């Protein structure tokens with residue numbers, strides 16, 4: 001029993017010795033603010049790792065507290081309390097196994113609480129911790145400081161000192177972090193615009209900036225999904241439009257064959273309705289529609305566009321079908337508009353109209369096939385009476 005106690009005391013002494021020279025296993029071993037182990041830098045800096053060689057840090061942190069930007073908590077016009085702490089390692093005995101980020105975070109929080117960094121009623125403290133041999137650092141913020149210095153901003157600032165850490169310029173790294181925290185956040189009383197937006201958007205902007213390749217890929221995937229979705233919707237709309245026009249064509253043809261009523265006959269180019277009472281008593285153009293020599297009637301823009309490509313009536317293929325129109329060779333089509341009448345739709349009319357419709361919608365799945373032979377696909381319209 002006595003032997004076990006002795007061994008315990010010896011082990012205690014061995015680990016007790018490890019607590020000196022910058023090695024601390026727990027925050028309760030850590031010296032109080034301003035203690036001799038801290039290197040005599042005053043109460044803002046506790047450098048147990050021995051990496052701070054000037055008073056620049058102390059001066060900055062003291063100046064921040066005494067004459068720095070006033071925050072809005074408490075009428076007395078206080079500023080933030082910002083402490084800096086270093087150790088060589090917080091892993092057991094500095095045995096080479098590095099402390100984890102979580103352990104470093106817990107350690108920082110414990111020192112922050114046991115020191116009581118910040119004014120108690122304002123929670124305006126910050127504590128920067130470097131564990132040199134663990135190669136970890138952490139910046140603990142009280143509630144008030146966290147509203148101004150966001151977590152992602154802290155990550156960016158800590159990452160930005162990697163070159164100094166690699167070069168073992170620890171004091172420069174500490175100074176850089178302290179300067180950026182004060183100048184970019186604390187001085188303005190609110191986060192910089194990017195981090196302000198970032199905190200509202202749950203860190204998405206920061207994520208995109210930190211992961212550009214992933215964000216680019218994600219954007220590509222999102223755009224292609226959007227593209228496919230839009231294409232599907234457009235195609236569905238085109239299909240619905242095609243079927244609507246085909247039905248109307250069918251109905252107009254039925255009305256004509258059953259009751260001899262041709263008022264429903266559409267423009268055979270666009271398959272849209274024509275005005276109901278076209279007499280062409282004043283000439284070849286009436287209500288935006290044009291009568292051709294052959295008696296076929298179209299919307300004027302439709303037939304003008306058609307004849308620019310091919311000078312033939314789209315229904316009966318009559319050459320140069322326009323009434324009283326001069327052509328480049330000087331000849332003129334002689335026909336008196338008043339003697340012309342709109343022709344009743346015949347089988348050529350329905351065939352041409354149907355072909356135009358199929359050609360207009362040939363990119364709609366199924367329609368191209370119908371156009372090239374399979375007439376059964378849209379059997380609602382049957383051309384068997386030609």
Ligand SMILES: [Zn+2]
Nearest residue numbers: 267270299302
């Ligand atoms: Zn038309």
Ligand SMILES: [Zn+2]
Nearest residue numbers: 294296313316
């Ligand atoms: Zn014609």
